[in-house]
Amino acid sequence: MDLEHKLELLADDARFEACDSFTPRKRKGKRGSPGIQHTRGPNGKPMALLRLLQSNSCEWDCPYCPLRRSNDIARATLTPEELATTFMQRHEAGDVQGLFLSSAVDGGVRPAMARMLDTVELLRVRFAYTGYVHLKLMPGARPDEVERAATLADRVSINLEAPNGARMKRISPERRWSTILEPMAYAREQQEAGNLPSGQATQLVVGASGESDREIFAATSRMYSEFKLRRVYFNAFRSQPNTPMAEHESTPWVRQQRLQEADWLVRHYGFDASELPFEADDNLPLQLDPKFAWALQHPEQFPIDVQTADREALLRVPGIGPISVERILALRSAVRFRELQHLRKLGVVVTKARHFVTLDGRFFGGDAAQVVARLRAQPIVEQLTLW
Numbered sequence: 001m002d003l004e005h006k007l008e009l010l011a012d013d014a015r016f017e018a019c020d021s022f023t024p025r026k027r028k029g030k031r032g033s034p035g036i037q038h039t040r041g042p043n044g045k046p047m048a049l050l051r052l053l054q055s056n057s058c059e060w061d062c063p064y065c066p067l068r069r070s071n072d073i074a075r076a077t078l079t080p081e082e083l084a085t086t087f088m089q090r091h092e093a094g095d096v097q098g099l100f101l102s103s104a105v106d107g108g109v110r111p112a113m114a115r116m117l118d119t120v121e122l123l124r125v126r127f128a129y130t131g132y133v134h135l136k137l138m139p140g141a142r143p144d145e146v147e148r149a150a151t152l153a154d155r156v157s158i159n160l161e162a163p164n165g166a167r168m169k170r171i172s173p174e175r176r177w178s179t180i181l182e183p184m185a186y187a188r189e190q191q192e193a194g195n196l197p198s199g200q201a202t203q204l205v206v207g208a209s210g211e212s213d214r215e216i217f218a219a220t221s222r223m224y225s226e227f228k229l230r231r232v233y234f235n236a237f238r239s240q241p242n243t244p245m246a247e248h249e250s251t252p253w254v255r256q257q258r259l260q261e262a263d264w265l266v267r268h269y270g271f272d273a274s275e276l277p278f279e280a281d282d283n284l285p286l287q288l289d290p291k292f293a294w295a296l297q298h299p300e301q302f303p304i305d306v307q308t309a310d311r312e313a314l315l316r317v318p319g320i321g322p323i324s325v326e327r328i329l330a331l332r333s334a335v336r337f338r339e340l341q342h343l344r345k346l347g348v349v350v351t352k353a354r355h356f357v358t359l360d361g362r363f364f365g366g367d368a369a370q371v372v373a374r375l376r377a378q379p380i381v382e383q384l385t386l387w
């Protein structure tokens with residue numbers, strides 16, 4: 001197989017690797033430029049990443065994955081030289097500003113890890129490349145491998161895939177819980193030593209192992225507190241033909257969205273994972289975004305007076321995000337908010353917020369029970385609403 005074909009194959013198979021560096025903004029890559037993914041860089045600015053697998057040959061046999069060893073598919077591996085040279089050509093042509101490199105377990109964990117590390121070392125040393133690199137760690141990566149990764153890459157990640165060891169066993173029998181947590185602990189040490197400027201991340205496959213959202217947040221809380229992860233990504237399970245899980249129902253995208261929204265509440269709105277509005281089945285509601293659902297579960301906390309409420313209380317109002325809160329706090333000593341229109345101008349989503357606030361002593365909302373009934377009756381809208 002020639003290099004172009006290998007690149008196309010490995011870029012295409014990288015879509016099974018769902019952990020994005022930052023906020024993904026998927027666009028079709030230019031013709032002749034397989035593997036380019038548009039995203040946001042560490043400074044929040046748009047950046048194009050070359051996202052590739054170094055190899056799609058795998059020794060492991062995860063039942064949900066089309067790259068599993070039992071599947072008869074085209075296989076390819078790039079040498080460090082091939083990958084580093086290709087990346088530099090695209091970087092110098094201005095097509096990409098960063099690299100996201102992952103690999104299947106080709107020849108075992110040690111060789112797969114060494115191939116990726118050698119690639120990034122070539123980029124840093126021979127090509128003097130100083131830009132962004134996100135490097136995937138293999139389960140069972142040793143301290144010396146993680147240290148080398150941390151000195152070469154900006155961010156590392158290791159796929160958790162499931163929220164605990166029992167769930168993991170169902171979808172990735174060769175993976176052990178400890179072989180994920182140990183490299184995470186080594187990466188945390190590297191982070192604390194001043195390496196890894198963009199920290200470490202992980203991803204979970206949602207809905208593949210029968211896990212609940214509550215189990216997922218028990219795991220993510222630990223990841224954030226114990227291992228200081230910057231980000232946990234959620235990847236809705238999609239059943240793949242010719243795998244043992246081909247008949248397993250795909251997870252609706254909206255579940256992935258609700259998890260992202262809830263994760264956002266924990267990371268940016270001061271929510272504890274235990275406060276999230278899990279339903280009787282331990283999952284988040286799909287029809288309501290989690291902040292709205294939480295507010296409806298806590299009528300004792302509302303309505304609040306926008307003119308006097310503190311920052312934390314304002315942040316808990318559905319429809320009011322951190323930027324709107326700052327605008328309200330900056331203006332309210334000089335301005336008396338009397339109409340919903342005033343809040344709308346500050347970026348507040350008043351169709352939501354009106355049910356939870358008062359303005360100059362007046363309430364503009366409706367009956368909470370009716371609001372819930374109406375929202376639950378609506379078709380599920382699959383789009384992110386982060387506020």
Ligand code: SF4
Nearest residue numbers: 058060062065068104
């Ligand atoms: S380790 Fe499992 S998920 Fe990863 S490429 Fe191999 S079979 Fe697929």
